[in-house]
Amino acid sequence: MCARKIQMPREVYIGPGVVHETGEICSSLKLFKDIVLVTGNNTYDIAAKPTISSLEEYDFNIDIVKVHEASFDSVNEVKELTTENSTVIGIGGGKVIDVAKLASFDENAYFVSMPTAASHDGMLSPQASIKDSKKATSVKAHAPIAVIGDSEIIANAPPRLLSAGCADLISNFTAIKDWKLAHRLKHDSYSSSAASLSLMSAKLITDNAENIKPGLEESARLVIKSLFSSGMAISIAGSSRPASGSEHKFSHALDLINEKSGLHGEQCGIGTILMMNVYGGDWEFIRDSLKAVGAPTTAKELGVSDDDIIEALTLAHTIRPERYTILGDNGFSKDAAYEIAIKTGVI
Ligand SMILES: NC(=O)C1=CN([C@@H]2O[C@H](COP(=O)(O)OP(=O)(O)OC[C@H]3O[C@@H](n4cnc5c(N)ncnc54)[C@H](OP(=O)(O)O)[C@@H]3O)[C@@H](O)[C@H]2O)C=CC1
Ligand SMILES: O=C(CO)COP(=O)(O)O
Numbered sequence: 450m451c452a453r454k455i456q457m458p459r460e461v462y463i464g465p466g467v468v469h470e471t472g473e474i475c476s477s478l479k480l481f482k483d484i485v486l487v488t489g490n491n492t493y494d495i496a497a498k499p500t501i502s503s504l505e506e507y508d509f510n511i512d513i514v515k516v517h518e519a520s521f522d523s524v525n526e527v528k529e530l531t532t533e534n535s536t537v538i539g540i541g542g543g544k545v546i547d548v549a550k551l552a553s554f555d556e557n558a559y560f561v562s563m564p565t566a567a568s569h570d571g572m573l574s575p576q577a578s579i580k581d582s583k584k585a586t587s588v589k590a591h592a593p594i595a596v597i598g599d600s601e602i603i604a605n606a607p608p609r610l611l612s613a614g615c616a617d618l619i620s621n622f623t624a625i626k627d628w629k630l631a632h633r634l635k636h637d638s639y640s641s642s643a644a645s646l647s648l649m650s651a652k653l654i655t656d657n658a659e660n661i662k663p664g665l666e667e668s669a670r671l672v673i674k675s676l677f678s679s680g681m682a683i684s685i686a687g688s689s690r691p692a693s694g695s696e697h698k699f700s701h702a703l704d705l706i707n708e709k710s711g712l713h714g715e716q717c718g719i720g721t722i723l724m725m726n727v728y729g730g731d732w733e734f735i736r737d738s739l740k741a742v743g744a745p746t747t748a749k750e751l752g753v754s755d756d757d758i759i760e761a762l763t764l765a766h767t768i769r770p771e772r773y774t775i776l777g778d779n780g781f782s783k784d785a786a787y788e789i790a791i792k793t794g795v796i
């Protein structure tokens with residue numbers, strides 16, 4: 450078959466208190482009664498507990514797995530409890546959702562995505578970002594059958610998570626530049642509709658940056674919808690290309706150097722300042738937009754050392770070398786990394 454498959458979620462529910470309707474939603478979709486509920490330490494109390502109560506009202510049987518990292522070990526832990534007659538529900542941030550997504554895909558089970566924060570654009574994409582000790586990979590998985598986003602929970606999440614989601618979207622500006630470059634220089638396949646959707650998602654944030662405030666349901670809705678449309682761009686492209694370029698390579702490199710670095714979106718935001726400078730683009734606009742949404746723009750604000758930034762810059766090209774970006778095959782020299790990081794005020 451030469452047709453390319455584009456996967457989208459069948460149903461998307463978003464609204465305050467929708468978590469309490471999970472049982473009804475899963476029942477109406479006729480999902481399997483054996484639930485594997487994947488969550489994290491913080492999100493268990495906030496979102497998993499009310500979800501469990503709602504599912505129990507509809508006689509679902511529930512196994513619970515708490516995961517702490519998006520690793521293949523965590524995926525295997527979930528797979529041990531999952532069969533093709535299970536429904537896997539991922540309730541939490543991006544790591545939990547990626548683990549639930551890949552485990553359900555591998556076991557041919559249903560997948561329901563329940564984001565608890567507007568911190569990343571993976572909640573409905575069919576890709577899963579999985580990290581192991583020395584590698585960051587984007588693995589093909591599947592789109593959720595349903596997304597259940599409780600806007601009250603999302604709006605009340607720590608403000609840093611909302612800023613990180615905005616920064617993950619702002620990073621689409623350099624991701625698209627890299628994608629176009631790879632298309633021109635390496636003949637990588639390119640989709641102008643996916644690229645447009647990705648850029649529109651980023652622009653929704655920069656156009657409204659001054660009005661995006663933590664704690665406001667309206668802001669949570671705006672950011673979550675932009676994250677959904679960015680995820681749809683990933684679906685159309687069939688890869689994370691429209692939302693992940695050199696700035697994401699920088700962020701993944703930073704994760705490998707310093708396990709206690711910042712949030713994914715925060716790191717990608719700083720990567721976007723740096724890479725936009727390399728492109729000769731308006732990096733000050735990126736920096737100011739990040740500031741406006743409350744995201745960090747310096748190593749100090751991110752909580753990492755200047756040395757970590759330099760090392761991540763010099764290593765970034767080694768992450769997923771098959772994905773061509775402005776970093777080319779050889780990446781930054783140490784001197785060039787210092788120059789760019791100082792010039793942009795990142796260090
Ligand atoms: N597949 C894809 O297409 C994409 C994947 N990603 C991936 O997503 C991950 C980043 O996601 P991100 O969400 O930033 O990071 P995490 O999943 O690590 O979540 C960050 C923290 O926020 C906590 N949290 C989440 N929601 C709430 C809430 N409502 N209240 C209080 N705390 C909360 C989590 O708690 P807890 O301890 O409960 O987990 C966790 O400690 C990365 O691994 C990245 O690679 C990013 C973009 C796209
Ligand atoms: O984070 C992503 C988009 O925001 C995509 O993730 P990868 O960089 O892991 O492909």
Ligand SMILES: [Zn+2]
Binds near residue numbers: 569617692693697713
């Ligand atoms: Zn990202």
